[in-house]
Amino acid sequence: MKQNALTTAVKIFVVAISAMILTLAAFGIGVSVGASQMRQAAALPSPATAEPVDSDTATGEAPAAVTPRTPSDTMPKLDSKLFNEAMGLLEDQFYGDLPEGEDLTYNAIQGVVKALDDPHTAFLDPQQAAMFNSDIEGTFEGIGAQVDKEDGGGVEIKYLFAEQPAIKAGLKVGDFIMAVDGKDVTGLDINAAVSLIRGPRDTQVTLTIQRGAGEPLDVVITRASIEIPVVESKTLGDGKVEYIALAEFSSVAPERLANAVKEALAKKPTGLILDLRGNPGGLLDAAVRIGSYFVPEGNIVIERFKDGRQQEYGREGRYLLGKIPLVVLVDAGSASASEIVAGAIQDAGTGVLIGETTYGKGSVQLPNALSDGSQLRVTIAHWFTPKDRGIHGTGLEPDIAVPVTEEDITAERDPQLDRAVEYLLTGK
C-alpha cells in the first residue's frame, strides 16, 4: 500500500482544482472553449471561472515531504478506535441501503480533507481522477461536447466541438441527455453521467435526448478521440496585430502555443496579443515553459513551502517574443498558471497587462496518485512572481484597467480587445 502510493505518486505540481471545473471540463471543454466563449464566461461570473483550476508540472522531484510513513505509525494519532466504533454501529444497525464499494472509504477521506478547510486540497475518486487526467492531457475519448447538469435533471449540452461526433450526429446546444445506453442519468452526479458517455473511440453510445417539449429521441453516436482546442489565433488591426488566445495550460499547450506564436511572428506584426482571459490555469510546468517564450531572462516563478524552503523556476528553452510589443489580456477568470505567466511578463516588462484584476490563486497543489487510481491533490506551496510579489487572494492588477459591462456582452463588444489593438497600434 505504502509502496504503491509512493511509486505511483505523480510527480507533478498543480496549482488547483475544483469540482466545478471538473464538471465543466468533463467533456474536455469547460476550461478550454474558444477565446470568445471564454471571454463571455469570464465577464458573466459563471461557475467555470469563479473557481479556477489549475495545474501541474511534470518537472521537479516530488518534495521529500511526500514520502508517506507507514500507516501503522500514524494510527495512534488518528483515533481509529472511534472511527471503527462508529463504523461498526452503522454496519450493524443502519436501516436502509448500505453504501456500495469504496463509497465509505472515499467519503471518510473527503471528511478528512474537508477538515483542512482549503478549497484547493481535494480528493478525486478514480473516475474523477481519470477524467481530470485526460482533460489535463488535452485529449479524451468521447463525443465532443461540453455539458452541465443540475441535480435531478438531464445532462445539458452547453457547447459542441466542431467536426466532432456529437455535432455530426445532430445534437444541439440546449439538448438534455436523459439516459445513456438506456440507463437513466438524471439521478447521477455529472461526473458519473459523463463517465457513461465517454468511452473508447470507435465504440457506440446511445443517448436518449430530450429536446424542448418533444418526445425523447434516441441518438446513436460513435465515439472518437477528441482533442481539446487550446489555442485560437487570428489577425486584427488591419493585419498589423496578431492575436492568440490560450484556453488552458494542459500538457499540449506549450507546443501548440509555440507554434502559434512562431506563425504569428513570421507575419512581422506591429504587436502581439496573448489572451489569458477566462484561463483558469493548468500545469505549472506548462506555465514555466510558456512564460519563457515571453521572458528573456531570470525566473518565471518562485515557490515557497511550509518549512520556508523555496524553489525558483528559471526560464527555460527559447525566447520567442523578440522585440515585438506584447499585450496580455487578463480578467477575473485568469487564474493560477495564467497569473504566473502574466506576473512574470509584468515583472520582466516585456508586455502590458490590459483588462481586469486577476483571480488571485497563488497556491500550488501536488496531485498524488493513490493505489486504486484515485487522486489526492494537496496544497503544498504558495508561489510568488519573479519580483517576489504574492498574489494569493489579491490577484494581479492590470497596467491598463478596462472593464467589460453587461451591455458590452449583450452587444458582443470586446472593449478590452479593442483597447489592446489600440495600444499596439498607437503605442499608448
Next chain:
Amino acid sequence: MRLWRKFGSGLVAGLLIGGIFVAGYMIGVQRGRATPTDAQSGYSLLWTVRDLLDRSFIGEIPAAQAQVYGAVHGLVAAYNDPYTVFVEPASREVERDDLRGHFGGIGAYMARNEAGDLVITVMRDRPAARAGLQDGDILLEVDGQPIPSDMAVSEIVALVRGEVGTSVVLAVRRAPQSEPLSVTVVRERIETPSVEWRVLDPENHIGYTRISIFSERSGNELSTGLAELASQGVDKLVLDLRGNGGGLVDAAVAVTSQFVKEGVVLREIKRGGQERFYPVKSTQSPAREWKIALLVDAGTASASEIVSGALRDQGRATLIGEKTYGKGSVQEVHELPDGSSLHVTVARWLTPDRHQIDKTGLEPDIAVGITAEDREAGRDPQLAQAQAWLSDTH
C-alpha cells in the same frame, strides 16, 4: 456506552440557534456495543491520505481529533440518510440536557444577532439575572476564553453550562463603546419545562396544553397539568403539538398513554422486517374521556407524529391545522467514549393502523392555515378553530 433511542426531526439545527433546543431521543435501551469490524484493514487508503496531508499540506494541520471527526462525518455521509448523523461532544451535551429537561446553568438564552455578536437574554430570577447580567449584554469571554465569531452557539452554551454549584466567569459588553464587565455566576439547576397548560375557556370547560419537546420529564409534567386542569372543571382539551420537532419515543408513549386506555402507540419495523409494537402504558389520568382537538403543523414531527397518529387511529382526537412534517424513522443514539454521539436510523415506524408517516406526514382532519399577517396581528386561527370545534361538540 449508553444507548439512547431517538426520534429526531430535521429541525434540530434551527432550534439549536436558540440555545435551548431540542429534538429528541429515546429510551435508554442498554445494548452491547457493536463489535468493531475488520473495517480498518479496508481503510488503508484513508490512513495513506491522512499521512500525505500531514506531511505536505502547507496550511495548519487540524488536530487529530478534528481529523477523526471529519472522517466520521464523511463516513456517516456515505449512508445518505439525513437522520443518521455524527454529533460532536459540545452539541451532544446541549442536546442531552434538553432531553433531560434540566441542567446546571446560569438561566440565560444566547443567540447571535445580525452582526454576529452573541446576545444574552436573561431568565427572571435565575443566577444570571441575580448576578447582574442584563438583556442585550454581548458575551465576549467565558472563563477567560474569548468567543470567536464563528464558534457554534452550542459550543458556547456547553462552556457556560457545568456542574450545579460551580461558578463561571463571563466577560460581557453592555454599551457599544464601554469597557467589558466581568461577572461571576454560580450555576444552578435550571429546569426546562416541556409542557405548559392553562384553562382556555372556563365556560365551555376547555383547557389548553402545549408540549414543546418530548423530554424525559414530559410524561410527569403533563400528568401534573392534566390533574390541575381537571380540578378546574376542564373536560375538553386543545393539545398543541405545533412546532414540536420530537424527542424521546418513551415520552411519546407516556403522553399518548394519558389519553387512551389501551392498545398500540406505534409499530416499529427494523431492518430485515422484524416488527415490534409499543403498547399503551397503564397509568392514572383524568383525560381518557376528554374531547381532544390536536393542533398540528409542518413543524410537528417525529415523536409528535407518533402521538398524533396514535390518538387519531384510536378515534381520540381530531387533527386541526396543517400537514405534519413526515418523519417516520427511528434513530438510536450511541454515546461514544469521548462525549460525541452517533445517531443511526435503525427502523421505520407506522401508526397503530399501519399508516406510513415517512415523507407523507399526517393530513389534518380540519385544515386551517395561519398567515404571516395572522402572526403579526397576534391571531391564531388554528387555535380558534380548535376552540370552536370543541365548543360545538358538547
